[in-house]
Amino acid sequence: MQELNGVLLIDKPAGWTSHDVVAKLRGILRTRRVGHAGTLDPAATGLLVILVGNACKASQYLMSQGKIYEGTLRLGRVTNTQDADGEILEENPVPADLSPEKIAEAMRAMLGDQYQTPPMFSAVKINGQPLYKMARKGQETEREPRFIRVSSFEMLGAELPEVRFRVECSKGTYVRTLAHDLGRRLGPGASLTALRRIASGDRRIEDAVTLEALQAMSPEEIAQRLIDVRSCVPSHAL
Numbered sequence: 001m002q003e004l005n006g007v008l009l010i011d012k013p014a015g016w017t018s019h020d021v022v023a024k025l026r027g028i029l030r031t032r033r034v035g036h037a038g039t040l041d042p043a044a045t046g047l048l049v050i051l052v053g054n055a056c057k058a059s060q061y062l063m064s065q066g067k068i069y070e071g072t073l074r075l076g077r078v079t080n081t082q083d084a085d086g087e088i089l090e091e092n093p094v095p096a097d098l099s100p101e102k103i104a105e106a107m108r109a110m111l112g113d114q115y116q117t118p119p120m121f122s123a124v125k126i127n128g129q130p131l132y133k134m135a136r137k138g139q140e141t142e143r144e145p146r147f148i149r150v151s152s153f154e155m156l157g158a159e160l161p162e163v164r165f166r167v168e169c170s171k172g173t174y175v176r177t178l179a180h181d182l183g184r185r186l187g188p189g190a191s192l193t194a195l196r197r198i199a200s201g202d203r204r205i206e207d208a209v210t211l212e213a214l215q216a217m218s219p220e221e222i223a224q225r226l227i228d229v230r231s232c233v234p235s236h237a238l
Contacts, residue, residue: 004029005053006226007062009208012040012048021048021211028215029222037062038171038200039123043085046197047205055229062232065201066151068168071194073179075161078189080135081121082176092188100158106185107153107165110178115145119177148173162193201232 012021018039025034035056037049046069051059076094079086118124120135124143134141149170156164167175176192183190198205209225217225 003053004031004223004226005055005229007055007203007229007232008050008052008214008226009203009205010048010050010214011205011208011210012045013211014043014045017042018048022050024211025050025052025214028211035059037065038067040197041083041176041195043083044195044197046195047200047203047208048197049200049203051229052226058229058233062201064171066149066168066170067173067197068166068199069175070156070164070166070196070198071175071179071192072162072164073182073190074193075163075183075186075190076188077161077191078180078183079191081191082119082174082180083192084194086121086191090189094161094188095186098160098186098188100155103158103163103182103186104155106182107155109185110153110182111150113147113149116148116174116177117145118143119174119180122174146172150178153178161188163190203232 008025010021010025012018018036022034022036026032029052031053033053033056035051037051037059040046040048049062051062076092077088078090079088118131120140121132124131126141126143131141131143150173151168153167154165156166158164167178169175175195179190179192196205214222214225
C-alpha cells in the first residue's frame with residue numbers, strides 16, 4: 001500500500017474507545033502514523049476525525065474545532081458516571097408539571113461561555129493518573145474547572161422521562177455533564193443514555209465511513225477516502 005496522508009472520517013461504533021479505533025486503523029492502513037482529533041466516550045457513536053501520516057501535524061488545530069452532538073438523556077436517574085454505564089445513585093420522580101417549555105427554557109439558560117468541572121469518570125489526568133482510575137477505587141479529588149462554550153442546546157423531542165437534544169459546543173465539553181447539570185436545574189436529576197457526534201468543525205457524519213466498510217475497500221479506494229489536510233486547516237497550522 002502506498003504511503004497514506006490525510007484526514008479520514010470514521011463513524012465510530014458504540015463500545016469502542018477512540019484508541020481502539022486508532023489501533024484498528026493502524027492495522028487496516030498498515031501505518032503507525034494514525035491519530036484522532038477529539039475523543040469520543042466508548043458508549044458514544046459518530047464522527048471521529050482520524051489523522052493519517054503528515055496530517056498528524058494538524059492535530060492541535062483540528063482538535064480545537066467546535067463539535068455538534070445529538071443525544072438522549074433520562075430525567076430522574078443520576079449515575080456516578082453521568083451516563084447509562086454507571087452505578088445508579090438516585091431514582092427520582094419527574095415532576096408532573098415539568099413541561100417541554102420548562103425543559104427548553106432550562107436549556108437556554110445553559111448557553112454561553114462558562115466553566116465546567118470534568119467528571120471523575122474521565123480521562124483527564126491529575127499528577128499523571130487518569131481520573132477514572134481514581135474513581136474506580138472510590139476516590140474523588142478536586143478538579144480544575146475548564147472553560148467551555150455552549151453555542152446551542154435545543155430539545156428535539158420529549159417523551160418523559162426521556163429527552164432528545166442537540167448541542168453545539170466547544171472542544172473539551174463533557175455532554176454527559178451538561179445532561180447531569182440540566183437534570184439538577186430541573187430538579188429530578190438526569191443522566192445521558194445515548195450520544196452521537198454529527199459534526200466536528202466543517203466535517204459531517206454523512207461523509208464518514210464505518211470500520212467494516214473501510215476494511216472491505218481496496219488500497220486505492222481507501223486512498224480516495226482521504227481528505228487533503230491542507231483543505232481542512234490554514235497553512236500556518238501545518
